Amino acid sequence: MACSYLCPCSLLICSLLAFLVSGSQIQRTLLPVISFDEGYTQLFGDDNLAIHRDGKTVHLSLDERTGSGFVSQDLYLHGYFSASIKLPADYTAGVVVAFYMSNGDIFEKNHDEIDFEFLGNIRGKDWRIQTNIYGNGSTSVGREERYSLWFDPSDDFHQYSILWTDSQITFYVDNVPIREFKRTESMGGDFPSKPMSLYATIWDGSGWATNGGKYRVNYKYAPYVTEFSDLVLHGCAVDPIEQFPKCDNSESSEVIPTGVTTVQRIKMESFRAKFMTYSYCYDRVRYKVPPSECVFNPKVADRLKSFDPVTFGGGRRHHGKRHHRSRASHVEAISI
Numbered sequence: 001m002a003c004s005y006l007c008p009c010s011l012l013i014c015s016l017l018a019f020l021v022s023g024s025q026i027q028r029t030l031l032p033v034i035s036f037d038e039g040y041t042q043l044f045g046d047d048n049l050a051i052h053r054d055g056k057t058v059h060l061s062l063d064e065r066t067g068s069g070f071v072s073q074d075l076y077l078h079g080y081f082s083a084s085i086k087l088p089a090d091y092t093a094g095v096v097v098a099f100y101m102s103n104g105d106i107f108e109k110n111h112d113e114i115d116f117e118f119l120g121n122i123r124g125k126d127w128r129i130q131t132n133i134y135g136n137g138s139t140s141v142g143r144e145e146r147y148s149l150w151f152d153p154s155d156d157f158h159q160y161s162i163l164w165t166d167s168q169i170t171f172y173v174d175n176v177p178i179r180e181f182k183r184t185e186s187m188g189g190d191f192p193s194k195p196m197s198l199y200a201t202i203w204d205g206s207g208w209a210t211n212g213g214k215y216r217v218n219y220k221y222a223p224y225v226t227e228f229s230d231l232v233l234h235g236c237a238v239d240p241i242e243q244f245p246k247c248d249n250s251e252s253s254e255v256i257p258t259g260v261t262t263v264q265r266i267k268m269e270s271f272r273a274k275f276m277t278y279s280y281c282y283d284r285v286r287y288k289v290p291p292s293e294c295v296f297n298p299k300v301a302d303r304l305k306s307f308d309p310v311t312f313g314g315g316r317r318h319h320g321k322r323h324h325r326s327r328a329s330h331v332e333a334i335s336i
Contacts (some may be wrong), residue, residue: 002126021151026324029081030136031232031256036070043069043199048223060140060202062095069201072233075103077245079235080159080256082172083206085118085126088202088224089154094217096205097226098122099160101196110137114169116160118153119146119209120224127153128277131179137190139293145179146278147271147299163257164192164235168323170260171202177260186292195238195245202226272300279304282312 035055042049045068048061060068089098104111113134126148133143151158161172169192171179183191192319194320202224206216217224234256236245260268280286282293282304290296304312 031230032234033232039072039074039231039280040070041073043071043201045069049132054228057106057201057229058231059225059227060097060200060218061225062202062204063223064219067201067203068223069203071200072198074233074237075106075197076101076233076235077238078164078166080163080232081162081198082157082159082230082232083200083228083232084157085153086157086229087118087154088120088226088228089297091123091218091221092127092154092224093210093215094120094204094206095120095129095210095224096201096203098199098201098203099162099228099246101162101164101192101198103194103196105197107137107194107333112136112194112196114162114164114196115193116162121210122215129173129178133169133181133192134190135187135192138190141190142280143181143274143291144278144280144288146281147178147275149173149275153229157227159230161232163259165258166193167212168259170257172257175264176271177264178271180260180268182293190293198233200228273303276300276304277307278311284313285311 033056035057035060036051037055045060045066047064048066048068049070050059050061051057052059058069058070061069061219081101083099085097085099097120098115100113100115100117102113104113111134113132114130115129115130117132119130121127127145128148130144130146131147133224150309154235159172159174159177163170163172167183169179169181170177204217207213253331279300281290281296284300300314
């Protein structure tokens with residue numbers, strides 16, 4: 001546990017970390033976990049997809065030949081979707097692991113998407129998480145946020161979840177909400193509103209994933225293997241022809257979150273204050289005027305500007321001077 005190498009560690013921090021770990025484990029046991037064959041089918045990758053543990057754990061690998069992935073058998077209109085994921089270790093620059101919802105295969109020009117993207121890094125640097133949302137093909141407006149984590153996601157499994165309703169989308173890590181995206185009238189059709197499938201993939205993102213493509217996948221370290229377990233598909237399955245949703249109203253619905261609680265909101269705000277490293281709402285290089293759903297927070301603006309004054313201050317970009325958060329500052333901010 002983190003406190004073993006961060007000591008001296010305050011009792012408050014240790015207690016909170018222990019609560020987060022134990023809370024996520026309790027949540028996992030209550031969720032309606034299914035086997036791979038019950039809810040998914042292989043998307044691509046041939047032998048780079050392997051099923052283990054009585055069909056309830058899936059290994060996806062990336063090598064020089066191909067990546068791999070799987071997709072849900074059904075389309076869903078709203079619901080709670082979750083998996084415990086263990087990411088590849090060591091040198092992972094250019095590697096992208098994705099856990100996301102999309103309907104791009106059905107709506108090619110006006111698709112919806114809800115993304116968890118895990119971006120690999122060079123040795124000694126941490127994995128980063130990126131979340132993103134598209135509605136009605138609004139790909140010209142990237143709604144990305146990026147974060148570091150309070151743990152090493154390649155050491156063990158951690159739970160990553162998406163709650164999607166008709167009015168909000170919430171991203172969770174180990175039952176801690178890290179982002180809440182609410183539908184607003186001004187967004188129009190930019191909020192995902194059509195049935196989507198759930199996907200999990202590993203692939204080569206050398207062109208953009210690590211420092212804008214500066215560091216590419218090094219296949220000397222292949223195969224890169226990511227593991228998925230505790231698969232949860234809990235929502236309104238939709239017939240692809242009739243487009244009529246059938247919602248799961250079983251008893252297990254009682255343990256599925258319906259929104260962010262007061263306690264969770266405190267944790268979310270603390271997480272975002274410590275671990276969010278990028279938000280599209282404050283990117284003054286991309287957006288002179290932020291998208292309509294953005295709510296300006298002076299404290300967030302000051303924090304982001306302090307470690308990237310070009311992106312979040314609107315100044316001129318100078319080549320060769322890119323600020324990086326140090327591992328020391330990451331350790332200092334370990335508590336949520």
